[in-house]
Amino acid sequence: MNSNLIARQAKNNIYLPFNGRIEEIIPLAPDVGLFRVRVESQLTYSPGQFFMVSVWGAGEVPISVASLPDEGGVLDLCIRKAGMVTTAIHSLQTGQSIGLRGPYGNGFPLEASKGRDIVVVAGGIGIAPLRPLIHWLIRNPDKAGQVTLLYGSRSPEDMVFRDEIEKWREGGINVVLTVDKGNEKWNGHIGLVTGLWHEVRTDFKKAAAYICGPEIMIKAAMRDLFFLGMPDNRIITTLEAHMKCGVGKCGHCYAGPKYICTDGPVFSYEEIKKHAIL
């Protein structure tokens, strides 16, 4: 095959990854690292979107963007070692390459919450896709009212982005932290993140929420916010599913009548109820 034809076919191949160079790996918690990946500076993406991230010989997995696109041409990916591919990613060193396809998915509807108080609810590594949203809210204080972050993890050691949390507070976010099990240094709350609603100084009927975490936490948070009076269309969450293609072709992520990869991964409680997605 001649080289022009190969180049033309490659350009039209949606499954062909491009290269990202790992510039820095920051350990955040046991088995969780922040991979700072140098990408083309014109690459753009929004909070709530994801990339298919691949390692040669291991496979490909969906990972949320954990940064805004204009943070120095570096794409942050916060990755927990869960199985084969994520372990292969964790075995890479600074200077090595990973494959990237994307960005994919719809992202958070930032304009939907314009001018409203916002409750961000995060569980464990679910804070990763919410981090660029928090950065965006800090940078755009005119776009929202009071922002409260309720963040829960299993233990203080499992809490990621701990060093940044003070900056988020300085940026005007009301941060409330909780863990399932504390230690002698821990002076925050102990218990479930859904036990912290009393810490949110807002009228829930007029506010909006963004949620990410384990499925059981997402379900409990959505239900509580509904009972606190928040309208279903302003309770927004991002969902996980087993994915292969990431582009609506393979059917692996099918939930109700929706593809999590292309119709989501961000859905409102209204959509989740209507289409029986969860």
Ligand SMILES: Cc1cc2nc3c(=O)[nH]c(=O)nc-3n(C[C@H](O)[C@H](O)[C@H](O)COP(=O)(O)OP(=O)(O)OC[C@H]3O[C@@H](n4cnc5c(N)ncnc54)[C@H](O)[C@@H]3O)c2cc1C
């Ligand atoms: C849209 C989206 C965004 C994501 N963002 C992140 C992120 O920012 N950081 C991060 O660490 N992880 C994220 N994940 C989860 C990540 O994709 C999985 O942990 C990864 O695919 C596991 O692959 P593996 O080969 O390492 O493990 P496997 O060997 O494939 O699996 C290990 C274990 O994890 C379970 N698992 C695998 N994939 C998923 C999945 N998609 N959902 C739920 N359970 C799964 C398996 O059933 C198994 O029990 C995201 C998933 C989706 C769908």
Ligand code: FES
């Ligand atoms: S991952 Fe293939 S259709 Fe969604």
